[in-house]
Amino acid sequence: MDNLKKTPLYDTHVALGGKIVDFGGWALPVQYSSIIEEHKVVRNAVGLFDVSHMGEIMLTGSNSFAFLQKVVTNDITSMKPGRVRYTPVCYPNGGTVDDILIYMIAPEHYLLVVNASNTEKDYEWFCKQAFGDVALENQSADWAQLALQGPLFMEVLEKAGVEGTIPTKNYTFKEHVLVAGVDCLVSATGYTGELGVELYCAAKDAPKLHEALMEAGREYGILPCGLGARDSLRFEAAMPLYGHEITADITPVEADLMFAIKLGKEDFIGIEALKEPRKRIRIGLKLLDKGILREHYEVFVGDKQVGFTTSGMPVPTLEGSHAMALVDVDAADSEEFTVVIRNRKLRAVRTPLPFYKRG
Amino acid sequence: MTPNDRYYTKDHEWILVEGNRAKIGISDHAQDALGDIVYVELPDMDATYDAGESFAVVESVKAVSQIYTAVGGRVVEINEALNDQPELINSDCYNQFIAVFEFENLNTNELLTAEQYEAFVSEG
Numbered sequence A: 001m002d003n004l005k006k007t008p009l010y011d012t013h014v015a016l017g018g019k020i021v022d023f024g025g026w027a028l029p030v031q032y033s034s035i036i037e038e039h040k041v042v043r044n045a046v047g048l049f050d051v052s053h054m055g056e057i058m059l060t061g062s063n064s065f066a067f068l069q070k071v072v073t074n075d076i077t078s079m080k081p082g083r084v085r086y087t088p089v090c091y092p093n094g095g096t097v098d099d100i101l102i103y104m105i106a107p108e109h110y111l112l113v114v115n116a117s118n119t120e121k122d123y124e125w126f127c128k129q130a131f132g133d134v135a136l137e138n139q140s141a142d143w144a145q146l147a148l149q150g151p152l153f154m155e156v157l158e159k160a161g162v163e164g165t166i167p168t169k170n171y172t173f174k175e176h177v178l179v180a181g182v183d184c185l186v187s188a189t190g191y192t193g194e195l196g197v198e199l200y201c202a203a204k205d206a207p208k209l210h211e212a213l214m215e216a217g218r219e220y221g222i223l224p225c226g227l228g229a230r231d232s233l234r235f236e237a238a239m240p241l242y243g244h245e246i247t248a249d250i251t252p253v254e255a256d257l258m259f260a261i262k263l264g265k266e267d268f269i270g271i272e273a274l275k276e277p278r279k280r281i282r283i284g285l286k287l288l289d290k291g292i293l294r295e296h297y298e299v300f301v302g303d304k305q306v307g308f309t310t311s312g313m314p315v316p317t318l319e320g321s322h323a324m325a326l327v328d329v330d331a332a333d334s335e336e337f338t339v340v341i342r343n344r345k346l347r348a349v350r351t352p353l354p355f356y357k358r359g
Numbered sequence B: 001m002t003p004n005d006r007y008y009t010k011d012h013e014w015i016l017v018e019g020n021r022a023k024i025g026i027s028d029h030a031q032d033a034l035g036d037i038v039y040v041e042l043p044d045m046d047a048t049y050d051a052g053e054s055f056a057v058v059e060s061v062k063a064v065s066q067i068y069t070a071v072g073g074r075v076v077e078i079n080e081a082l083n084d085q086p087e088l089i090n091s092d093c094y095n096q097f098i099a100v101f102e103f104e105n106l107n108t109n110e111l112l113t114a115e116q117y118e119a120f121v122s123e124g
Helices: A010-015 A035-044 A064-071 A116-129 A153-160 A203-220 A227-236 A271-275 B028-034 B114-123
Strands: A019-023 A026-031 A047-050 A055-060 A084-090 A096-106 A109-114 A135-138 A143-149 A173-179 A182-187 A196-202 A223-225 A280-287 A298-301 A304-312 A322-328 A337-341 A344-351 B013-018 B021-026 B037-041 B054-060 B064-068 B073-078 B099-102
Touching (some): A026 A035, A026 A227, A047 A203, A047 A227, A055 A064, A064 A109, A096 A116, A116 A135, A143 A153, A153 A196, A153 A203, A173 A203, A182 A203, A196 A203, A227 A304, A322 A337
Antiparallel strands (some): A019 A026, A047 A143, A055 A109, A055 A135, A084 A096, A143 A196, A182 A196, A280 A322, A298 A304, A298 A337, A304 A322, B021 B099, B054 B064
């Protein structure tokens, strides 16, 4: 564990009893108490995640807008300062480089938040595609990020003390809001399918902010939450995870992220490939037999393999076992599927995504 | 505490011998490492296994774990309560066996006592 990267909150995790694991080179807690308890507390009350391992790349220069329009699949023309936009980033063949959040700080000034394990790859990819007056700076080490998620998140923020305005509209943000005296960029975003905010602050301020939010949240039943619950919450909400639903070999069209792909845009890297009819599509599966669906299980219709599961795990909010799977388009509407688990063929049916929607 | 009425393996199973029968379950260290247990795939009654074979699967929220028998033999009892309440292993691992094997020969050379097992776990 000694050669792993640590977030500014490593000592906090250890002190809170976090079970530390190697997550793509980062020493992070998979859970503190129990993944199920942590999952439920986010659905019913509020939980606090350390997501400081995420990468932050600052983009400036007078060609920033044109550069982004070229490298991302979404259209950022309508973005204004204070808005956030989700977008895949593609290779020319349509395979996925990453999925990222774009924060528009000011005209020609954007913050790009990328997946931890892709930070260096993304930075190099962006630098390779840069043209004209574009400056990219990997600021990941300077930033910490805490995700406060769950229906009672606002109560916790107010109790901790806020100077400034907390953004309430989804996918908007405010800079320089003081939360418990810490200068934060507060973003109305999350990766749980629940209401909440993500708080970006200076790395050195993270322990103070974490402690203040845990203290303020005590009366609301707050729990520190690990990567296990983060994964099960995003899975239930059918949010894609890089390396699973999208990879260098799986396009965002196959992953059915059409809301973030603007094929009407003049040009972007991968557009020609993404315009081709997709051969595979991401669907939801529900197991009829007893067992637990996991990632990378083979999916059959009759005797023919039609795809594989991309994510699967038990989740406390759902009855029965579910998985997301990538299957041949022709087979997607089959009445029944079989999934092979340790040489046993178990029956499954297609079920709509997301598995969970906030009520 | 690790009960000293039984043997342990380096795969974190316990083996409680009663006559020519061996009850097999998993240790406290194992259940804690797995976290919330949500599914147990029990062996079939009367199935036979060689020593060292996997005879059951325990799944937690995050992990799939094979369970091995250190005792070759025939399955004569399974803990069916685990079908509906797999979490019993989390709450009471030393009283919740997975299966009982009937054996003809028992080789204890490779097995650990409670004391040896605790030392093995603390070495990490």
